[in-house]
Amino acid sequence: MASRDCDYRFLQLLDAMASINQTVNLIGVIVDTSIPKKSKGTDCFCTVKIVDESYSSPGILVNFFAENMEKLPHVESAGDIIQLSHVVMKTYEKEIYILFNKKFSSFALFDGKCSTNFVPYQVSPKFRPREEDKNGQPDYQLERATNEWLSLKEIRVGERINLMCKVLHTYEVTENEWVIFLWDGTDTPPVTVQTKLEDEMVNPIPLDLQQFPLSRDILCTFPAVGTVLRMIVDQGNTEKLGLHLLKTGRWVKFLNIICHHHAGLWRGLLMPFTRLRYLPNDDPLVLQSQRDYDKRVSSKWAWMPLSSIPWPSYITETDYKEVPFVTLMNVLTYPEVTSKFRCVVRVIAAYPWRAEDFRSPLGTYMIRLTLEDPTARIHAFVYAEDGEELFGGYPSVDVMIRKRNKLLGIANSDDSRGRIEDAPRNPPWVQCCIKSYYLDKSDVWGTRNYRIFATKLVDQTS
Structure with missing residues (x-):
């Protein structure tokens, strides 16, 4: 009869820590878990950290082994309750932990907020519900730190x-x-x-x-x-x-x-x-x-990148000053193939990169710019009359280099190439207008491209 009573006896964590190499029953509040993984053998493995009112910090790890990942505990939320039966208290390098043995241990997971209906949402194969378990929920709430988490x-x-x-x-x-x-x-x-x-x-x-x-x-x-x-x-x-x-x-x-x-x-x-x-x-x-x-x-203007607020650089202007900004993710996921957008972006690359190659031998602008914002990156082309508007007609190569350097965040030098070799670049946030179009009517989404239009670089002297 005494051994049967032991089966129903749940220890507090502090008492269990004095029962090394003994089999115990525990109820704890879950703090966090590891991601399940394959062990060095044939089993799957994960750990769950638990606390209770007797031992609230730093908690104790429970090491779980199972034949597959589906049989490991799948914790819904931190603060949920776990009931452990026939687990063994162990030590490793002076650290105490709890071993869940798949051959004889069992667990049950309960919603930590449900105080009236103590019904588990997951149980292990060897778990056997008992009438006494219905009153086993610990009166302990997991403290939630608010200052240690970054956005x-x-x-x-x-x-x-x-x-x-x-x-x-x-x-x-x-x-x-x-x-x-x-x-x-x-x-x-x-x-x-x-x-x-x-x-x-x-x-x-x-x-x-x-x-x-x-x-x-x-x-x-x-x-x-x-x-x-x-x-x-x-x-x-x-x-x-x-x-x-x-x-x-x-x-x-x-x-x-x-x-x-x-x-x-x-x-x-x-x-x-x-x-x-x-x-x-x-x-x-x-x-x-x-x-x-x-x-x-x-907010009308709050779709701009946070680091561009209160306003992007003034080195560009657009023809649609009252149109709200959208993100590049808006552009990518817009439900229609063809449309027009106004965005705040950084120009992180250009092909060709040499300003003297921005126009074809016939004098037509043909440039591919790589644009990014916090949500996405896209290629956007500058072609023909859109290039004329962007660069203000057909300026000299020196003027083109100066405008290119400002747009791409290139550090200037005094040599003829107009840049410091291999210097890191920090392109400014600029506004631009983008239009989407397709190349093949039989595959409009698969051939969707983007062009910059209605945008011009303002020639500001350093």
Whole structure:
């Protein structure tokens, strides 16, 4: 009878920590989880950090092993409750942890906010419900820190950061190579362009980080305002991760990710030590992010990049000064093939790059510019009369070089080439008008292109 009583006895974490190598039953509040992955053997593995009123910081890790990723715990939100039966208290390098053994342990997950109906939303195969469990919910609320989480507009290069974002999409580029698309309604800071101008012909600046761009159908599900950050798995992390189990459409706190620049774009790295917390939709931080986004998109001029506010550079003017700005994501996802737009962008590349080659031997302007804003990159062509308007007719090569340098953020020099060799570039935010068109009537979306029009460079002397 005593052993049966032990089966129903749940220890507090502080008491369980004194029961090393013993089997115990526990109830805890979930703080965060790891991303499931294949273990070094044949099993799948993940960890869940739990706390209770006896041990609220830093919490204890529970190591789970199962035959497949579907049998691992799939936590809905930080603050949910986990009931653990027949788990073993262990130590490794003086750190105490809890071992879930798939042969005899069991777990059940409960909604942390449901205090009246203590019914699990996931159970392990060996879990057996008991009448006594209905009164087992701990009276403990997970404290939610509000000052340790960065938004995308605050990210920094090379540091471990904690990021709160919404998971928009997961994309398997190749087998076991995934990209996670994250968004929070803010813009990542603009990146200094390091590429050489003359490389644009053979090694152009990419429009996206993926080798195979997302389909237009997927892009149309993304918000039109705010950066969508691409996050990949660190190349040194060779385990097979269960990224297909990430819940799209959910707000998540990622703990300990690293961000860096790649091809002039921000990219997040999912590291072996990265952990995550799913947030409920009514979490105060989620609600505040949504309010900030709604306020931003409700303003006529607030669709400009945040770093261009209060107004972009005055080196360009357009013929449609009262038309509200839209983002390049608006341009890409507009429901009609042909249309006209007014945008605030940076010109990060030009082909050809030499100003003396901007016109054909017959004198016709023919230039391909690479434009970016916080939401996307596109190629936009400057052709014929649109080039005449942009450059103010047919100025001398020296004037063309000066205008090109201002547009692309090229540092000037005193030599005949008009630039400092290999200097980093920081193109200004400029306004321009863009129109979309197609080349083949039988494939209008597949041959959709963009041109700059109704835009002119103002000849300002330095």
